[in-house]
Structure formats: structure tokens, C-alpha cells
Amino acid sequence: xxxxxxxxxxxxxxxxxxxxxxxxxxxxxxxxTNTYYWASTLTGTFTSFxxxxxxxxxxxxxxxxxxxxxxxxxxxxxxxxxxxxxxxSNNYTTQVIDSxxxxxxxxxxxxxxxxxxxVVGDNSGAVWFSNWNGSSFNSLTQTLDTGVPGLSGFGxxxxxxxxxxxxxxxxxxxxVGASLNVWISYWNGSNYMYPSLVGxxxxxxxxxxxx
Numbered sequence: 001x002x003x004x005x006x007x008x009x010x011x012x013x014x015x016x017x018x019x020x021x022x023x024x025x026x027x028x029x030x031x032x033t034n035t036y037y038w039a040s041t042l043t044g045t046f047t048s049f050x051x052x053x054x055x056x057x058x059x060x061x062x063x064x065x066x067x068x069x070x071x072x073x074x075x076x077x078x079x080x081x082x083x084x085x086x087x088x089s090n091n092y093t094t095q096v097i098d099s100x101x102x103x104x105x106x107x108x109x110x111x112x113x114x115x116x117x118x119v120v121g122d123n124s125g126a127v128w129f130s131n132w133n134g135s136s137f138n139s140l141t142q143t144l145d146t147g148v149p150g151l152s153g154f155g156x157x158x159x160x161x162x163x164x165x166x167x168x169x170x171x172x173x174x175x176v177g178a179s180l181n182v183w184i185s186y187w188n189g190s191n192y193m194y195p196s197l198v199g200x201x202x203x204x205x206x207x208x209x210x211x
Contacts, residue, residue, distance in 0.1 A: 099139050129192065
């Protein structure tokens with residue numbers, strides 16, 4: 001459990017490295033304040049979660065972590081994409097603004113296993129991606145999903161859930177809003193193409209995450 005002042009905090013999103021020397025990154029919120037935590041494991045059991053300082057507004061966004069755990073990435077609604085580097089010993093430090101997007105209500109995100117591309121959804125049903133240029137992530141680019149029912153342009157508060165990205169970024173998978181549909185979109189060399197319907201999940205209230 002993660003708690004503050006004796007009160008358990010709801011988890012907004014979790015990211016984890018894909019290797020045995022694992023590190024987890026967690027975003028929590030008490031409704032007014034976001035707090036970000038990390039924890040490591042060498043033996044299969046995670047250590048206690050420790051916080052790292054984020055100088056950002058208290059809004060609910062997404063988190064991702066590079067496969068080598070050297071960098072934590074945050075998507076922040078109405079602010080943009082930020083990353084923090086591991087200081088080599090005990091925490092993530094040095095906030096870097098990768099992409100300033102004051103008009104996008106960014107939500108959940110993911111990073112490819114080769115650490116070269118991130119993908120993030122917003123609250124209007126749109127999906128965005130950004131490539132690593134060697135020192136930061138480039139400006140966000142919207143995927144080619146215009147016109148798909150329930151995807152981009154669907155309206156506010158239609159959040160993209162997931163999204164998930166393949167190890168080399170060749171395709172992404174995600175769901176939108178309360179829909180039970182799961183979509184896949186393939187990389188065409190410069191952008192993610194018009195998505196195809198993978199399938200429909202059984203009865204429920206909709207998907208809330210994909211990994």
C-alpha cells in the first residue's frame with residue numbers, strides 16, 4: 001500500500017521496467033495532489049516506495065519508465081511531457097520539459113522497450129506520439145485516427161485508456177472512453193496508420209488500461 005498521513009492513496013498509473021533488476025514507477029492522487037513514487041527490486045520483492053520531487057500542478061496524468069530505469073517520464077494535462085533522470089544512487093532528479101502542450105489534457109502513456117518512442121492519450125479520444133532525439137522527446141504528433149467513431153474528435157472527457165506500445169514501437173493498442181472496443185494501429189514509417197478493431201471485450205463498464 002502507498003499512503004500519506006495514514007491515508008491510502010489511489011494509484012492512477014503504474015509503469016515497470018521489463019528486466020530482472022526491476023524498478024516500478026507509480027503515480028498517485030488524493031484528489032487534489034499528485035505524488036510520484038519509485039521502488040526497486042533485486043530479489044523479486046520491491047523495496048519501500050520512495051517519493052521524488054515534481055514541480056508540477058496537481059493534476060492526474062500518466063507515467064512511463066525507460067527499460068534501463070534511467071529515466072522517468074510524466075504526461076501532465078495542460079502542461080506537456082516531462083522527464084526526470086536517475087541520479088545514480090537514490091532518486092530521480094533534474095526536471096526537463098520535453099514538449100509543452102498547454103491545450104492537451106494528456107492522460108495515460110507508455111514507452112517502447114527500445115526507449116525511442118512514447119505514446120500518450122488525451123481526454124478527447126486522440127492518441128499522440130513523440131520520438132527521442134538523443135536528449136529529449138520531440139513535440140507530440142497526433143496519430144492518423146481521424147474519423148474513427150469514438151476516437152479523435154469524439155469530445156471532451158473521452159479518455160484514451162492504455163495505450164500500450166510494442167517493444168520497437170511498430171504498433172500501438174488502446175481503447176477509448178467507456179467503449180469495450182480495443183484498437184490497433186501500425187507504424188507506416190512516419191506515423192501510426194488508421195486503426196483497426198482488434199476485438200470487443202465482454203460485458204462490463206469499459207476498459208481502463210492495456211499493457
